[in-house]
Amino acid sequence: RKEVEQDPGPFNVPEGATVAFNCTYSNSASQSFFWYRQDCRKEPKLLMSVYSSGNEDGRFTAQLNRASQYISLLIRDSKLSDSATYLCVVPNYGGSQGNLIFGKGTKLSVKP
């Protein structure tokens, strides 16, 4: 299994749709997880941190299933501005320190 694996997409959805991205990770000792958003040719920006079973921030919900080593990101009521690549990220070390391991990203395109 790759260290961090994501469905590359692209996901093409209409405005207002609900879309979910999945991510699997290989290090069972990982304690923290992150979703970053990257716009075309820009730097990644932190979207959500997940330290326990999940996290919710407005239209965005992240869920963690440690038994299956699986993280998901749910976006409700999609906006045009949500169009971006979403990166699933896990710290290299088992805890929450050190350099990050990035998935290759899932591309989302929200259409009017």
Next chain:
Amino acid sequence: EAGVTQSPTHLIKTRGQQATLRCSPISGHTSVYWYQQALGLGLQFLLWYDEGEERNRGNFPPRFSGRQFPNYSSELNVNALELEDSALYLCASSLQGAQPQHFGDGTRLSIL
């Protein structure tokens, strides 16, 4: 509060030359990380510095090197440039190896 700053924004070099990229972390952050994002590929970890010491190194050849200065700023040096080194080089900073990491805008290195 100023974010992570990188210079130059763009750098054009030819094969065999040497490149130096610079990064200033967020004030108070002691850790600096370097990542490479080649076209069509995910972010790959290069180097992690904390308190002036190299803490971890990614799977890159020795011609990729760097250092961290007493003021926590950092340089990434790439010697004997090859065409495949063309990429966006991203610097991130955090508090002493902790998460989350905050990214700079990146330096786009083009090898002709």
